[in-house]
Amino acid sequence: MVEVGIVGAGNVLPAYLQVLDRLVVRGQAREGLVCARRRETWDGLHARRPGLRLVEDAGAVLESEADVVVVLTPPESHAELVRLALEHGKHVVAEKPVALSRAVAEPLFRLAGEKGLYLLAAPFVQLAPTFRALWGELRGGAIGRIHSARGLYGNAGSHWASWYHAGGVGPLAEAGIYNLKSLTAILGPVAKVLAAETRAVERREVAGATIASPDPDVSHVLLRHEAGALSSVVSSQAIQRYRRPGLELYGTEGTANLLGDDWDPRGFEIWRNKEGRWEEYEAIDPTWLWADGLREVVLALQEDRPPLADPAHDLHLLEIVDAARQAVAEGRAVPVSSRFGPLDLRPEEAAGRRDRQHLHDHTRPPDEQ
Numbered sequence: 308m309v310e311v312g313i314v315g316a317g318n319v320l321p322a323y324l325q326v327l328d329r330l331v332v333r334g335q336a337r338e339g340l341v342c343a344r345r346r347e348t349w350d351g352l353h354a355r356r357p358g359l360r361l362v363e364d365a366g367a368v369l370e371s372e373a374d375v376v377v378v379l380t381p382p383e384s385h386a387e388l389v390r391l392a393l394e395h396g397k398h399v400v401a402e403k404p405v406a407l408s409r410a411v412a413e414p415l416f417r418l419a420g421e422k423g424l425y426l427l428a429a430p431f432v433q434l435a436p437t438f439r440a441l442w443g444e445l446r447g448g449a450i451g452r453i454h455s456a457r458g459l460y461g462n463a464g465s466h467w468a469s470w471y472h473a474g475g476v477g478p479l480a481e482a483g484i485y486n487l488k489s490l491t492a493i494l495g496p497v498a499k500v501l502a503a504e505t506r507a508v509e510r511r512e513v514a515g516a517t518i519a520s521p522d523p524d525v526s527h528v529l530l531r532h533e534a535g536a537l538s539s540v541v542s543s544q545a546i547q548r549y550r551r552p553g554l555e556l557y558g559t560e561g562t563a564n565l566l567g568d569d570w571d572p573r574g575f576e577i578w579r580n581k582e583g584r585w586e587e588y589e590a591i592d593p594t595w596l597w598a599d600g601l602r603e604v605v606l607a608l609q610e611d612r613p614p615l616a617d618p619a620h621d622l623h624l625l626e627i628v629d630a631a632r633q634a635v636a637e638g639r640a641v642p643v644s645s646r647f648g649p650l651d652l653r654p655e656e657a658a659g660r661r662d663r664q665h666l667h668d669h670t671r672p673p674d675e676q
Contacts, residue, residue: 315379316343436591437572451560458486461546472521483542502631507545619647
């Protein structure tokens with residue numbers, strides 16, 4: 308049984324506890340210590356979960372019997388906590404971004420490799436069964452050669468965490484990184500980045516304090532993939548609501564849309580020219596959670612296999628973020644030098660999946676197509 312310790316008790320903790328609970332009831336994991344640095348939050352945490360074993364100091368979690376440490380603290384602290392956990396011999400699951408730059412993240416993955424430890428970095432979109440099913444359809448040529456793609460993810464910002472708006476992270480690394488991982492998983496590595504950003508909200512009220520000059524909260528990024536496709540990502544901490552597919556993919560023989568966000572996929576739809584109709588598919592596992600990296604590392608340990616993740620891919624994402632910052636500062640396209648090999652994301656149950664998941668077709672008259 309794998310013991311899981313957690314450092315950080317903010318707003319993402321409930322999702323990871325939900326994943327952990329599913330593992331506990333199956334006898335695959337047990338709950339370890341949880342570090343909540345601010346003692347004033349303990350009563351609320353215990354009210355929602357009376358059995359939570361809370362500590363104030365992250366060192367207590369790192370020095371515990373935990374096999375896996377989950378890092379859920381503000382982004383600027385991720386890299387140091389990941390390093391300390393690895394040095395204590397722990398496998399690590401780190402929330403996004405694992406570090407604020409590729410240069411800082413690369414030694415962490417190297418250290419994990421040297422120690423024979425797993426380091427899984429969010430986001431974990433490549434683990435979602437629905438995304439994997441769409442990936443398999445696209446890799447099988449469902450819409451021909453993909454030449455264009457669009458992604459968008461945003462929110463209205465934070466009223467509880469100042470690092471959202473004054474920590475130098477920015478919407479691309481905080482929100483758009485989901486789309487970056489999905490698009491690169493489908494279209495391959497990025498060779499060049501062009502970007503622009505702006506500030507939509509001039510003053511932010513966060514945790515009772517005013518941030519008079521917050522970081523930019525809108526980012527637009529244009530990516531040229533090594534294989535030739537173009538993609539774009541809009542990410543923002545000033546988007547109130549939106550209603551559009553999480554991903555749009557345009558090919559020479561059709562179109563595909565991922566429905567819902569790629570961190571919460573609700574199905575997908577495909578237009579195939581040869582069929583002349585839209586095909587709609589439900590989410591394969593509607594209960595899938597974006598914190599699934601924890602489940603993956605626990606099962607990888609129990610099954611004695613590597614997790615379904617590629618450190619080279621995660622480092623590539625951080626280099627894209629670095630390049631976007633440089634592109635904004637210099638007003639030019641910036642090359643990306645790193646590359647990664649494709650993961651095989653085909654679902655295990657691929658055979659016959661279409662018959663099980665296919666809902667219905669929308670066939671339109673030729674004059675309406």
